[in-house]
Amino acid sequence: MNDAPETGPPPRKVRSPGWHAIVIGASIMVVVILAALFAPLIAPHDPYAQSMLARFRPPSAEYWLGSDRFGRDTFSRILYGLRITLWTALASTVMAMVTGTAAGILSGYHGGRVDRWISAANDVLMSFPQMVAGIIIVALLGPGVTNLIIAIAITTFPAFYRMARSAALALRERDYIDACRVLGYSDLRIVSRHILPETMDDMIVIATLWLATAVRTESSLAFIGLGAPPPAATLGGLVREGFDNLLDFPGLAIWPSLAILVVMIGLNLMGDGLRDANDPRTSA
Amino acid sequence: MTRTRMATLTLSTVLGMAMALPSFAGGVLRYGMAAQDLGTMDPHRATTTPDKPITGWLFNGLVRFKPGSDDIGALEPDLAESWERNKDGTVWTFRLREGVKFHGDYGEVTAEDVVYSLNRSADPETSAFASDYRAIDTIEAVDPATVRITLKHPVPSLLGLVANYHGGNIVSKKAAEERGADFGTQPIGTGPFMIKDYIPQERVVFDANPDYFRGVPKLDGIEYRYIPSDSSRDLALKAGELDVSYGRQDQEWIDKTESTEGLVVDIMRPAELQQFHLNTSSPPLDNIEVRRAVATALNRGEFIQFIGSSLAQPAGSVVPNGNLGWDGSTPIHGEGDAEAARGMLTEAGFPDGIELSMVQTSLPTMLGVAQVAQAQLALAGIDLQLNVVDHQTFHSQIRDDRSQVIYYSAARFPVADVFLSQFFHSDSIVATPTAATNFSHCDAADEEIVNARIEPDSDKQNALWATAQKKIIENICAVPLYEQLIAYGRRENVDWGYDLEAEMHLGPVVTEQTDID
Numbered sequence: 001m002n003d004a005p006e007t008g009p010p011p012r013k014v015r016s017p018g019w020h021a022i023v024i025g026a027s028i029m030v031v032v033i034l035a036a037l038f039a040p041l042i043a044p045h046d047p048y049a050q051s052m053l054a055r056f057r058p059p060s061a062e063y064w065l066g067s068d069r070f071g072r073d074t075f076s077r078i079l080y081g082l083r084i085t086l087w088t089a090l091a092s093t094v095m096a097m098v099t100g101t102a103a104g105i106l107s108g109y110h111g112g113r114v115d116r117w118i119s120a121a122n123d124v125l126m127s128f129p130q131m132v133a134g135i136i137i138v139a140l141l142g143p144g145v146t147n148l149i150i151a152i153a154i155t156t157f158p159a160f161y162r163m164a165r166s167a168a169l170a171l172r173e174r175d176y177i178d179a180c181r182v183l184g185y186s187d188l189r190i191v192s193r194h195i196l197p198e199t200m201d202d203m204i205v206i207a208t209l210w211l212a213t214a215v216r217t218e219s220s221l222a223f224i225g226l227g228a229p230p231p232a233a234t235l236g237g238l239v240r241e242g243f244d245n246l247l248d249f250p251g252l253a254i255w256p257s258l259a260i261l262v263v264m265i266g267l268n269l270m271g272d273g274l275r276d277a278n279d280p281r282t283s284a
Numbered sequence: 285m286t287r288t289r290m291a292t293l294t295l296s297t298v299l300g301m302a303m304a305l306p307s308f309a310g311g312v313l314r315y316g317m318a319a320q321d322l323g324t325m326d327p328h329r330a331t332t333t334p335d336k337p338i339t340g341w342l343f344n345g346l347v348r349f350k351p352g353s354d355d356i357g358a359l360e361p362d363l364a365e366s367w368e369r370n371k372d373g374t375v376w377t378f379r380l381r382e383g384v385k386f387h388g389d390y391g392e393v394t395a396e397d398v399v400y401s402l403n404r405s406a407d408p409e410t411s412a413f414a415s416d417y418r419a420i421d422t423i424e425a426v427d428p429a430t431v432r433i434t435l436k437h438p439v440p441s442l443l444g445l446v447a448n449y450h451g452g453n454i455v456s457k458k459a460a461e462e463r464g465a466d467f468g469t470q471p472i473g474t475g476p477f478m479i480k481d482y483i484p485q486e487r488v489v490f491d492a493n494p495d496y497f498r499g500v501p502k503l504d505g506i507e508y509r510y511i512p513s514d515s516s517r518d519l520a521l522k523a524g525e526l527d528v529s530y531g532r533q534d535q536e537w538i539d540k541t542e543s544t545e546g547l548v549v550d551i552m553r554p555a556e557l558q559q560f561h562l563n564t565s566s567p568p569l570d571n572i573e574v575r576r577a578v579a580t581a582l583n584r585g586e587f588i589q590f591i592g593s594s595l596a597q598p599a600g601s602v603v604p605n606g607n608l609g610w611d612g613s614t615p616i617h618g619e620g621d622a623e624a625a626r627g628m629l630t631e632a633g634f635p636d637g638i639e640l641s642m643v644q645t646s647l648p649t650m651l652g653v654a655q656v657a658q659a660q661l662a663l664a665g666i667d668l669q670l671n672v673v674d675h676q677t678f679h680s681q682i683r684d685d686r687s688q689v690i691y692y693s694a695a696r697f698p699v700a701d702v703f704l705s706q707f708f709h710s711d712s713i714v715a716t717p718t719a720a721t722n723f724s725h726c727d728a729a730d731e732e733i734v735n736a737r738i739e740p741d742s743d744k745q746n747a748l749w750a751t752a753q754k755k756i757i758e759n760i761c762a763v764p765l766y767e768q769l770i771a772y773g774r775r776e777n778v779d780w781g782y783d784l785e786a787e788m789h790l791g792p793v794v795t796e797q798t799d800i801d
Binding site: 225 | 536540590655656
């Protein structure tokens with residue numbers, strides 16, 4: 001992960017080492033996002049419609065990736081699963097980014113007791129492995145998409161908090177911030193006009209990286225039964241359902257697993273590329 | 285090439301021997317169960333499917349169902365060697381078999397133990413089956429080998445109450461008093477196998493009881509393993525790590541297992557009646573027209589298709605088919621007519637549909653059935669919200685009255701009174717002091733249920749039971765979906781030692797005759 005920039009905004013590069021990764025990653029994600037957005041138009045079947053006469057169909061022209069034990073079309077369910085999974089990941093990451101950045105800047109810029117308290121709380125949160133924290137929070141709040149988003153956001157919060165805090169800590173000692181203070185600018189103005197914009201590049205890079213983690217956390221929680229309740233289709237939930245019939249109809253677990261893999265590759269390539277492009281040490 | 289072949293041959297021989305070894309080494313039957321953990325081994329409290337088979341080899345009753353049979357007309361002596369009754373059937377005297385020993389150092393079975401056990405079963409503080417024993421007035425030890433039971437009035441089947449089933453199981457008085465609540469994990473009975481070890485969330489281990497009164501068991505012991513995932517249990521059975529395994533209760537599993545070499549499927553009664561109980565005290569289900577809409581939207585035929593015809597059979601009443609007093613003459617909703625259901629909801633004042641909440645177990649077969657229902661109800665504008673929890677939590681939450689729709693699968697002692705009393709009499713309403721399993725808060729047929737209990741004339745008794753079923757069905761306290769037999773997978777070399785057609789413990793019971801060839 002990136003450290004706080006040392007002096008001023010990073011120099012803009014026409015081409016950076018992450019360029020190819022970004023293009024490939026972004027292309028994958030564009031396809032995935034379009035598939036999710038237009039799922040109702042693309043999906044050949046209603047993902048929730050059951051048919052007792054069409055249970056466990058093998059892949060065919062009618063059921064591209066076969067059907068599950070309720071006679072529901074696997075391909076359609078994966079498309080709709082992408083929607084919930086991506087939405088969960090995006091919403092939780094944005095929530096973590098907004099709250100983490102705000103708390104981090106407050107902590108770093110203000111310092112003192114506020115900083116100590118928030119940092120201590122953050123340390124407690126960080127002492128739990130992400131999955132464990134996720135399981136505890138979902139177990140407390142109960143399953144459901146909203147609670148899942150909150151749980152993932154809370155577990156991702158420390159990443160943004162730490163980054164924003166260290167950036168704010170470094171920036172507040174800088175001469176131009178001192179100059180702002182001398183000119184009598186309010187703290188709000190200094191933070192919103194001079195500190196926040198300086199940290200945003202980093203935050204977006206981290207967000208892209210953590211988006212992939214959020215997808216993974218969502219899938220893992222859904223897999224152990226703490227995801228969106230039935231009949232919602234989520235990628236992790238589909239893998240879990242597929243496991244009930246893994247030996248006879250492995251496709252039911254394999255196809256959604258592949259979908260998770262593709263999303264992870266897309267997001268990771270994009271995140272890594274953005275990080276490299278943004279990192280002064282690897283920039284040419 | 286030859287060398288490679290030799291190596292392969294040697295390797296496979298060694299591997300083959302290594303894999304074959306365990307079955308030579310010990311006659312321990314490895315029994316796989318679809319549960320996260322043990323609930324209890326206390327026979328007077330064990331109500332769940334995964335807990336019941338265990339009580340079958342730990343305990344005995346005064347009489348017993350023949351192994352592999354559910355015929356109440358063919359009960360045979362167990363701890364009692366003979367019995368007699370007075371003319372009107374209100375005083376029963378049992379003569380105990382001599383020299384039967386409890387497990388460990390708990391001594392011989394005496395009339396005191398029997399009196400203690402039956403009183404314990406009749407006490408709601410210590411038993412889940414107390415209501416079955418209401419008709420008993422006194423239980424006395426006439427002498428150390430004689431027990432006399434006096435009834436307030438004749439009952440349909442007194443022998444059923446002292447059989448090796450539920451409250452009829454005899455426990456050691458000394459052990460139960462000594463161990464209190466720990467009796468559930470440290471049970472002492474008289475059965476062919478006794479508790480050796482319990483490792484939470486993993487297994488319960490049983491040793492053969494060398495003093496068993498029917499003879500020393502052929503097996504050395506039983507390992508009862510908790511493996512909640514169907515696929516994991518299947519793999520273990522196939523790989524030879526399990527000898528017996530609770531099956532996935534559907535047609536695909538049966539077909540696949542039967543076609544696997546070395547494996548056979550046991551399908552047994554009793555058929556468990558699968559019902560949706562509708563909480564008649566919880567709005568909007570307190571409105572009978574709303575309940576009618578729910579029942580109409582459910583498609584009973586589809587559930588049989590979903591489970592498959594080897595296991596599922598149509599349900600004809602709110603008590604299981606084959607029960608003494610069963611009556612299938614009242615028509616049941618469950619047409620799967622979404623259009624009509626919508627109309628009913630509109631007329632009942634819910635033109636935009638309704639939302640119902642349902643606490644549901646994560647056991648795959650039951651969750652599957654709930655999801656089929658969810659999709660059927662959705663077509664009629666009924667949003668069935670599933671709150672999926674693990675099986676133990678499910679059992680405790682539905683007993684806390686926390687679900688509007690309750691999917692319950694059950695078989696009970698095969699006399700209509702038991703099922704009607706536990707599920708539909710107002711004394712049994714959940715979250716009350718006398719609670720049993722009346723999830724629907726049904727009180728439509730209290731009078732008939734009570735009167736049938738004491739009716740000496742069997743025709744009149746049957747008529748009362750029939751009326752009770754009619755009233756409950758017409759009041760839509762529950763929607764019977766279908767009845768389901770029980771499927772277990774077994775390795776061919778396991779010989780139960782009896783014909784397994786039915787098992788009141790909802791799973792094959794290991795007896796002293798059971799063996800692994």
